[in-house]
Amino acid sequence: MPTPSNPVASPTRAPSSILLAASVAAAILMLAACGDHATQGPPHVTPEVGVETIKPHTVVSNTELSGRLSAIRVAEVRPQVEGIIRKRLFTEGSQVTAGAVLYQIDAASYQAAYDQAVGTLAKAVATANAAQTKATRYAQLWNIQGVSRQDYDDAVAALAEANADVLADRAALKTAAINLGYTKVVAPIAGRIGKSSVTEGALVTAEQTTALATVQATGEMYLDVTRSSADWLRLQKEFASGQLQQSGADSAVVHLVMEDGSTYAQPGKLLFSDITVDATTGSVTLRCVFPNPDGVLLPGMFVRARLEEGVNREAITVPQLAVTRASDGSASVLTVSADNKVVQTQVTADIASGSDWVVTSGLKAGDRVIVSGSQNARTGAVVKPVEAPGALPAPATAGSALPASAAHS
Numbered sequence: 001m002p003t004p005s006n007p008v009a010s011p012t013r014a015p016s017s018i019l020l021a022a023s024v025a026a027a028i029l030m031l032a033a034c035g036d037h038a039t040q041g042p043p044h045v046t047p048e049v050g051v052e053t054i055k056p057h058t059v060v061s062n063t064e065l066s067g068r069l070s071a072i073r074v075a076e077v078r079p080q081v082e083g084i085i086r087k088r089l090f091t092e093g094s095q096v097t098a099g100a101v102l103y104q105i106d107a108a109s110y111q112a113a114y115d116q117a118v119g120t121l122a123k124a125v126a127t128a129n130a131a132q133t134k135a136t137r138y139a140q141l142w143n144i145q146g147v148s149r150q151d152y153d154d155a156v157a158a159l160a161e162a163n164a165d166v167l168a169d170r171a172a173l174k175t176a177a178i179n180l181g182y183t184k185v186v187a188p189i190a191g192r193i194g195k196s197s198v199t200e201g202a203l204v205t206a207e208q209t210t211a212l213a214t215v216q217a218t219g220e221m222y223l224d225v226t227r228s229s230a231d232w233l234r235l236q237k238e239f240a241s242g243q244l245q246q247s248g249a250d251s252a253v254v255h256l257v258m259e260d261g262s263t264y265a266q267p268g269k270l271l272f273s274d275i276t277v278d279a280t281t282g283s284v285t286l287r288c289v290f291p292n293p294d295g296v297l298l299p300g301m302f303v304r305a306r307l308e309e310g311v312n313r314e315a316i317t318v319p320q321l322a323v324t325r326a327s328d329g330s331a332s333v334l335t336v337s338a339d340n341k342v343v344q345t346q347v348t349a350d351i352a353s354g355s356d357w358v359v360t361s362g363l364k365a366g367d368r369v370i371v372s373g374s375q376n377a378r379t380g381a382v383v384k385p386v387e388a389p390g391a392l393p394a395p396a397t398a399g400s401a402l403p404a405s406a407a408h409s
Contacts, residue, residue, distance in 0.1 A: 047381070050372035050388030051336055052318070054365050059315035059353050062306050064257070065225035065286070069301045071216035072289070075189045077102060078211055079204040080182035081110065088200060090193055096215060098190045103212060105204065107183035114180045117173035124169040128162035135159040191217035192295075221290050221297045223256070223268070225305050226283040232273075254288045256297075257304040266291045270307065316363050317356035322371045323349050333363070334370040334377055336385045342370070342377045 083105035090102050138155040141147040187193070194214045198204060204212065256264035268290035277284055288305055290297060297303075323331050331349045334342055347362030363369070370377055371388050 046384045047376035048373060048384045048386055049336070049342075049370045049377050051368040051385040052322075052371050052388055054316055054318075054363055054367045054369065056314040056316055056365055058311060058313045059317065059358060060308050060311055061351070062308055062353070063227065063231070064304050064306050065227055066302065066304045067223050067225040069221045069223055069290075069297050069299055069303060071191070071218050071299045072220040072222055073189050073191065073217035074299075075187075075191075075215045076211035077185060077187065077193075077213045077215060079103075079105065079185055079208065080206055081105060081179050082205045083107075083109075083183060083203070085198055085200055085202045085204060088196055088198075090196075090213075092193065092195045092213075094193060096187045096190065096193050098187055100187045101184045102187055102193070103185035103198075105183040105185065107180060110176070110180040110183055114173070114176040117169065117176040121166070121169040121173050124162065124165040128159070128166050131155070131159040131162040185212065187215050189215055189217055191215045191219075216299055218292055218295060218297065218299065221292050221299070223254075223288045223290065223303065223305055225286050225288070226278070226281065227286060228283050229277045230282075232284050253308040254290070255306040255308070256290055257306055259302055263306075264290065264296070264303075266293075268305075312358070315353075316359045316365070317353055318347075318349070318359055318363070318369050319371050320352070320355055320357055322369050322374075323347070323357050331357075334374055334379075335363075336368040336370060336383060340382050340385060342379050342381050342383055344379050 085103055086106050087104040088102070089104065090096055090100070096102070135155040135158070138147055138152045142149070142152040192215070194216070196213050197210055198212055254268040254270055256266075256268060258264055268288050271287045271289050273287075274285040286307075288307075318333060322333050324333070325331050330346065332344050332346050335345045337343050345362055345367075348360045349357035350360070351358040368385055370383075370385075373383075377383055
């Protein structure tokens, strides 16, 4: 007979099938739920943008023009007489005073000429004295008919000739003294002297083209710069309309920007502008002067002059990052309207003021300009404006800036 099956084994297999079926059903329900959730998508969120509300404020109108510095006075030291240089009496690169002896030219021949002129003048004076005595005596004799009229006239003529010789010899003596003095070559002005082009033993002449040395007065420095006549006319119109006010009573204040980008501590001033426009360049020359008590400024140094030309007390400015320029150069900004919609606004922004553009048309006080989060803003879209802090975040690419939240997305 066959052995009967165990009645207990059958009930244990049934619950396992039930559990498996339940697990599969649960998995199907979860997948369905996930699919429904993926189909629905995330809830809509209004994008947030940073804005700056336009508030007019005072802006100083600056113009930067480049040029090279020059000494306020320059004198080339040249010999006035011919001779051999015996001594050089200065240190190259040092400060010299006006009238200081710089070179000594051999003076022997000029001293001899001077001594000869002294003797010639003495002889002429003696001759004139004798002629004077003779003429006086002949005048007395003529009164008593002691001499003829011819003898008296000859004595008077000899006196006149002797006096003329005295005048000529005195002039010759003065010339000899001047030439003797020229053997000492002196500094014509006070200032800093450069290198010497000659040494002891060199022959110099009065007509030579090469200067012995150059003295430059550097206590003050000139800077000549040029600006276009169109800019000059624009500035005059802004003054006339009242848009700009004069920044100084007499002349514009000028600050000097050095070659390394630093600003020179001593401000200068604009002396004058030329009265004519250069026909070839269409520009006007401006001359500025700067004090140089410490000798920091050197002739020939390339610098930039920042002219404070006027003050706009109702200026409207926007950060440069907020301005977008088209291929034709036109500028525009994104603004937020009263109903929080993004609007593209055309502006005129041609003058820079630090990191901002000065807007002369297109914006008014109270307008809200988008300065950050512009990648989330589309024209006509509704956004959530938030007043931006004073400092803008660093731009991610040229002309754009990312908000802090975008960095973690």
